[in-house]
Amino acid sequence: VDKRTNRLGRGVILVASDKLTVGNSARMRKWVLSETKKKEIDLTIDFSNTRFIDSADLEILLDLSKEIRDRGGNMTLLNVDRKLRSLMGLVELDSWIVFQDK
Template sequence: MSFTLKKIGDAVVVDVEGQLIVGNRQELKQKVLDELEKGERKFLIDFAQTGYIDSSGLGVLVSLSKKIREHGGELRLADLNDDLQTLFELTKLDTLFQISETRERALEGF
């Protein structure tokens, strides 16, 4: 499992490879907070290569979204497979995030 960050246009795009769970959520949180600290404000997390997410992983996304908004920025999500989409619907987190089918769509108008 790993997190890769790259800049596309004005946005920082994070690829989540593998799982986002209790054992690695802090690593993702710290990487995004470091970029926020450096002045980045637009973030996109791409789940195209993600297996599953547990409640700790969901919690980190919620907490990052809040933090980024407090700094006048935005966190968007993209490329959720059917299972991840179900997970977001079960927890109603699909109402909290802007979720796009693809990275390209998420970056449009960002």
């Protein structure tokens, strides 16, 4: 995850790196959870630069989405590449997370 983040009210916007791997996705999850400390937040992750994601990352995104939802927040993935979005649809990630284009 790129360290460029923005806070807007109760929302946090992260910019994902070009490749999501187990290591950087796990760090992203840990960072989000430590920064929000059980608060209700809305999380948006900008995937404009991301062209690769592995199966472990999909699980991390799903877990993070569930944790944010349990806190009363929402998670949105922004500008997801068509191929990645298709992959995410295969594992029904789109039933837990909102997808949005610019």
